[in-house]
Amino acid sequence: xxxxxxxxxxxxxxxxxxxxxxxxxxxxxxxxxxxxxxxxxxxxxxxxxxxxxxxxxxxxxxxxxxxxxxxxxxxxxxxxxxxxxxxxxxxxxxxxxxxxxxxxxxxxxxxxxxxxxxxxxxxxxxxxxxxxxxxxxxxxxxxxxxxxxxxxxxxxxxxxxxxxxxxxxxxxxxxxxxxxxxxxxxxxxxxxxxxxxxxxxxxxxxxxxxxxxxxxxxxxxxxxxxxxxxxxxxxxxxxxxxxxxxxxxxxxxxxxxxxxxxxxxxxxxxxxxxxxxxx
Numbered sequence: 001x002x003x004x005x006x007x008x009x010x011x012x013x014x015x016x017x018x019x020x021x022x023x024x025x026x027x028x029x030x031x032x033x034x035x036x037x038x039x040x041x042x043x044x045x046x047x048x049x050x051x052x053x054x055x056x057x058x059x060x061x062x063x064x065x066x067x068x069x070x071x072x073x074x075x076x077x078x079x080x081x082x083x084x085x086x087x088x089x090x091x092x093x094x095x096x097x098x099x100x101x102x103x104x105x106x107x108x109x110x111x112x113x114x115x116x117x118x119x120x121x122x123x124x125x126x127x128x129x130x131x132x133x134x135x136x137x138x139x140x141x142x143x144x145x146x147x148x149x150x151x152x153x154x155x156x157x158x159x160x161x162x163x164x165x166x167x168x169x170x171x172x173x174x175x176x177x178x179x180x181x182x183x184x185x186x187x188x189x190x191x192x193x194x195x196x197x198x199x200x201x202x203x204x205x206x207x208x209x210x211x212x213x214x215x216x217x218x219x220x221x222x223x224x225x226x227x228x229x230x231x232x233x234x235x236x237x238x239x240x241x242x243x244x245x246x247x248x249x250x251x252x253x254x255x256x257x258x259x260x261x262x263x264x265x266x267x268x269x270x271x272x273x274x275x276x277x278x279x
Contacts (some may be wrong), residue, residue: 001085005045048085068170072260094135122223130178146265151210155268161244186236194279251275
């Protein structure tokens with residue numbers, strides 16, 4: 001982002017040779033010149049530089065993350081990290097493309113930033129610096145987890161739970177509630193109601209259900225989880241991921257000899273059966 005915005009317009013096209021991954025062949029050179037001069041792009045970059053006048057802290061945190069990453073996945077190559085300032089696409093905050101890890105800093109300016117005033121609260125609260133490292137782990141996890149086609153709710157819960165468990169392992173220095181994208185109160189609610197949630201899943205025969213609406217209710221982001229009960233609006237979102245992580249922690253307690261790398265490859269239903277999960 002800094003290199004692009006601080007390169008004179010007449011020299012922007014020269015960046016194509018050094019950073020070809022950011023300059024698709026089919027895109028005309030003039031488009032990059034216009035983007036560099038775009039008034040909205042100038043404003044976004046200015047706001048990003050206010051919040052990230054230095055990236056030293058971010059670099060130090062990423063270094064610690066990748067030290068843990070290399071410990072658990074010694075054969076994996078550490079990606080090249082780039083930061084960009086774009087047009088606030090909250091659905092693509094961090095991208096892993098080949099060996100390039102791209103962090104869109106315009107998505108981490110703080111939940112109350114004016115760029116996010118049109119966002120729902122459950123989206124804007126994740127537009128904070130404390131979500132950069134969890135989002136990086138989520139991006140890395142796509143290449144680490146066995147996501148073979150399993151249609152059951154428990155399989156999906158375990159897959160998402162693996163990502164949350166990876167955050168515990170790769171960024172243990174980040175507060176637990178931030179790793180989960182929760183507030184302190186939301187994390188406390190999840191722990192206090194873990195047993196009741198599991199009983200609900202069992203009694204409603206949801207564990208091995210293949211109903212797709214369960215993904216929206218308990219795994220995808222939203223204002224809250226949807227049990228269709230009176231306390232729904234008190235509940236944090238994505239509680240299926242929390243339960244999935246708890247099942248994995250139970251499995252690890254039962255099978256401490258299994259490496260994190262192997263753990264990521266175990267099919268969800270098989271892992272659940274061997275977890276002896278009893279909240």
